[in-house]
Amino acid sequence: MTAPMTLQDYLALTGPGPDASFAYGSAPSQYVELFLPPGVGPFPCVVLVHGGCWTAQYGGITQMRSMAGALIAQGIAVWNVEYRRHDEEGGGYPGTYLDVTMAIERLRDEPRIDLQRIVAVGHSAGGHLAQWAASRHKLPPSSPAWVPDPVRIPTVISLGGLADLRDQAALIRSSCERETVQLAGLPSAGRPDVFADTSPAEMLPAGIHTVLIHGELDIVSPPSVAEAYARRARAAGDTAEVIVLPGAGHYDEVAAGAPCWPLVNGPILRALGLQ
Structure with a gap:
């Protein structure tokens, strides 16, 4: 059996360059x-x-080009989102969430994309943000990231995601060295629960289908994380499924050349009605 990918293997991932790049803000990281x-x-x-643990240290957008190359070969467009991380000016709460919102709403301006056939796929910290993006219609109008009619994403696929900011706070601290305040902000009189508009687990039910894919040997976000989230989603009335990738770690999940790629690719195709 092939050994799981290391962090260095992940950082070396790449793929074809994009056909176009669009800024949705003035900061260097505000583009797709x-x-x-x-x-x-x-x-x-x-x-x-x-x-990338919500930090600029580990990059991320270039590595996702590995998946992008495999997806366009199957007739699928890819919208690869960059955003401000917690350690970039304007990042954290609410900036990171505003960025994800603006990046996805920018899809409305792209006539070559079918807005009725969209699936969000996020890895690790991006799993949290992808799950949050698919749940944005649950935000109250008081939220800085609220929009009246958000682009709807009926299915989200989380690859080794960390989407329960409250219950997974200790794991996020040990795996990513991130504290809740860096991801969800500080409580205030008008916002006493910082997880209510930042943690997808607190936004259930969202009326979406969640596919949680984790490597069997993932120690950053182990399969038990997926099982716990799936139980919570189902109890709230949503649908969720868990897929465990045999022999894979935290980084194999985004490598189109990894042995486990068909187990990632299949749910994407099904979510788009292509399988």
């Missing part, structure tokens, strides 16, 4: 990459949200 398959469209689309 568009990858298009051959043809005229409109195409089904995968929104990719990279991980």
Whole structure:
């Protein structure tokens, strides 16, 4: 059996360059990459949200190009999202969430993408943000990231995600050296529960289907994290499924050349009605 990918293996991942890049703000990290398959469209689309422990230290958007290359070869457009991390000016709460919102709402301006066939796929910290993005319609109007009619994402696929900021606080601290305040902000009189608008687990039920994919040997976000979230989602009335990748770690999940790729690719195709 092939050994799980290491962090260095992950950092070396890359893929084809994008067909276009669009800024949605003035900060260096406020942009998206568009990858298009051959043809005229409109195409089904995968929104990719990279991980990296919510920090600029580990990059992320370039590594997601590995998946993008495999997806465009199957006739799928890719919207690869960059965003301000907690250690970038304006990042954290609410900046990171505002960025994800603006990046996804920018899809409305792209005629080559079919807004009725979208799935969000996020890795690690990006799993949290992808799950949050699919739940944005649950935000109250008082939230800085609220929009009246958000782009709807009926299925979200979380790859080694860390999406329960309250119950997984200790794991996030040990795996990523991140504290809740860096991800969810400080409580205030008007916002006493900082998880209510930042943690997808607190936004259930969201009326979405969640696919939680974790490597069997993932020590950053082990399969038990997926099982716990799935139980919580089902108890709230949503649907959720867990897929464990045999022999895989935390980074194999985003490598299109990894042995486990078919187990990641299949749910993406099903979510888009292509399988």
